[in-house]
Amino acid sequence: MNKVRVLIVDDSRTMRSLIAAALLRDPEIEVVGQAADPLEAREAMKALDPDVVTLDVEMPNMSGIEFLEKVMRxxxxxxxxxxxxxxxxxxETIKALEIGAFDCVAKPAPGEIEMxxxxxxxxxxxxxxxxSIANGKTRKPNADAVNGRVKNDYRCDxxxxxxxxxxxxxxxxxxxxSRFPKNCPPTVITQHMPATFTKSFADRLDRVCEPRVSEATHGAPLMPxxxxxxxxxxxxxxxxxxKAGLTCCLKPTDLVNGHRPSVDVLFHSVAAMVGAAAVGVILTGMGRDGAEGLKAMRQAGASTIGQNEATSLVYGMPKVAFERGGVEKQVPLNKIGDEILSLTTRKEEGGRSCQRRLLSEH
Structure with a gap:
C-alpha cells in the first residue's frame, strides 16, 4: 500500500515536530515536507504534491483561512x-470546515500525554x-441555500x-x-467534533438558520x-x-465506538423513548457510529434517512448504516432537509398528533 504523503504547515517549529512525531508513529504515513507559513507552503505543494496538508489556523503573512481558500480554489x-x-x-476552524477543510484537530493542552x-x-x-476533494465534492453551501429558502406554511406534526x-x-x-423553518421539528444532533469546537459550531448554526440552535444542556425540553x-x-x-415531555439528557459514560458523544447512543435512546414518532438521519462520516442505533430506530417504526454516496465527503457511517438495514431511504444532501420536513408535516389523527399519541402509550 502506498503511504499517505503529508505536508505540515505551522509557524511553530515545536508544533511541526509534535505533529510529525504523531504522524510518523503510523507506518502508512510519510511526512514529505514542512513549511513555516503559507508562502513556503505554496511552493512546497507545487514541488511535493502532497496527498494531505495539515494547516495551522493562525500564521504570519497569510491566515490559514486565506490560504485554505486559495488551496480549495x-x-x-x-x-x-x-x-x-x-x-x-x-x-476560524468552523469557517475553515465550511470552506472545505476535510477535518480538524485541536492543539494539545499543556501536559497532555497522548498528543x-x-x-x-x-x-x-x-x-x-x-x-473526491479534487473533484469538488466538498463545497461551501450555496448562499441561496442559507438565506430565505424555507417553507413558510410548514406545520410540525x-x-x-x-x-x-x-x-x-x-x-x-x-x-x-438551512432548509428548516423557524417552527422546525424538535431536533437533536450528535456531530463528532473536539469539545472546544461544538459551542462555536452551534453559535454559527444559530446565526445562519431560522430555528434556535444551541449546545444541549441537561434537562432542556425538546420543543418545535x-x-x-x-x-x-x-x-x-x-x-x-x-411527565414534562421529552428532554435532553447528558450522561458522562464510557466511549462508544471510540466516541463521546456517540451517534449510536443518541439513536438508541430515541428508539427506546420515542419509537415511531421520530425521524433518524445519518450523514457523512468515517467509521460505523450510528449504524446500529439507526437500525434500532427503524425497527421501532421511525423513518430513517441516509446521505447517499455521491454527496458524502466520507461514505463511511451512511454506508455501514445502509448495509446493516438501518437506512430506509438514501437521499442526496441537497434534498435531505426537505425530505425531513415532508416526513414531519402535520397529519391530524382525530385531533392528536402522532408523537402525543405514541408518548401517551408509553
Whole structure:
C-alpha cells in the first residue's frame, strides 16, 4: 500500500515536530515536507504534491483561512486544520470546515500525554478521499441555500428528528438545517467534533438558520423551533421522556465506538423513548457510529434517512448504516432537509398528533 504523503504547515517549529512525531508513529504515513507559513507552503505543494496538508489556523503573512481558500480554489487537496483552543481559533476552524477543510484537530493542552492521538487516522482517511476533494465534492453551501429558502406554511406534526454526522458534517449540517423553518421539528444532533469546537459550531448554526440552535444542556425540553447539538467531550446526548415531555439528557459514560458523544447512543435512546414518532438521519462520516442505533430506530417504526454516496465527503457511517438495514431511504444532501420536513408535516389523527399519541402509550 502506498503511504499517505503529508505536508505540515505551522509557524511553530515545536508544533511541526509534535505533529510529525504523531504522524510518523503510523507506518502508512510519510511526512514529505514542512513549511513555516503559507508562502513556503505554496511552493512546497507545487514541488511535493502532497496527498494531505495539515494547516495551522493562525500564521504570519497569510491566515490559514486565506490560504485554505486559495488551496480549495486552485489546487483542491484534503486539508486538516490544527487549531489553538481559543475562541478565535475555534471560530476560524468552523469557517475553515465550511470552506472545505476535510477535518480538524485541536492543539494539545499543556501536559497532555497522548498528543494528536486521532490525527493519523484522520490523515489516512483524508488521503483516501483525495479524489473526491479534487473533484469538488466538498463545497461551501450555496448562499441561496442559507438565506430565505424555507417553507413558510410548514406545520410540525410533533415528531422529533435525530441526526448523526462526523467528517464533513459541518457543511452537511449547514445544508440540511438551512432548509428548516423557524417552527422546525424538535431536533437533536450528535456531530463528532473536539469539545472546544461544538459551542462555536452551534453559535454559527444559530446565526445562519431560522430555528434556535444551541449546545444541549441537561434537562432542556425538546420543543418545535429548537435544535440541540451534543457538547463535545465529556458526555453522551440522549433523549428522555417523562411527565414534562421529552428532554435532553447528558450522561458522562464510557466511549462508544471510540466516541463521546456517540451517534449510536443518541439513536438508541430515541428508539427506546420515542419509537415511531421520530425521524433518524445519518450523514457523512468515517467509521460505523450510528449504524446500529439507526437500525434500532427503524425497527421501532421511525423513518430513517441516509446521505447517499455521491454527496458524502466520507461514505463511511451512511454506508455501514445502509448495509446493516438501518437506512430506509438514501437521499442526496441537497434534498435531505426537505425530505425531513415532508416526513414531519402535520397529519391530524382525530385531533392528536402522532408523537402525543405514541408518548401517551408509553
Amino acid at each position: 486552485l489546487r483542491p487537496t484534503p486539508v486538516i486544520m490544527v487549531s489553538n483552543l481559543t475562541s478565535r481559533g475555534t471560530d 494528536f492521538a486521532d490525527l493519523p487516522l484522520k490523515v489516512k482517511t483524508a488521503g483516501r478521499a483525495r479524489l 410533533d415528531r422529533i428528528v435525530a441526526i448523526g454526522a462526523s467528517t464533513g458534517g459541518v457543511e452537511a449540517l449547514l445544508a440540511v438545517l 423551533g429548537q435544535i440541540y447539538l451534543a457538547p463535545g467531550g465529556a458526555n453522551h446526548l440522549e433523549v428522555l421522556t417523562g
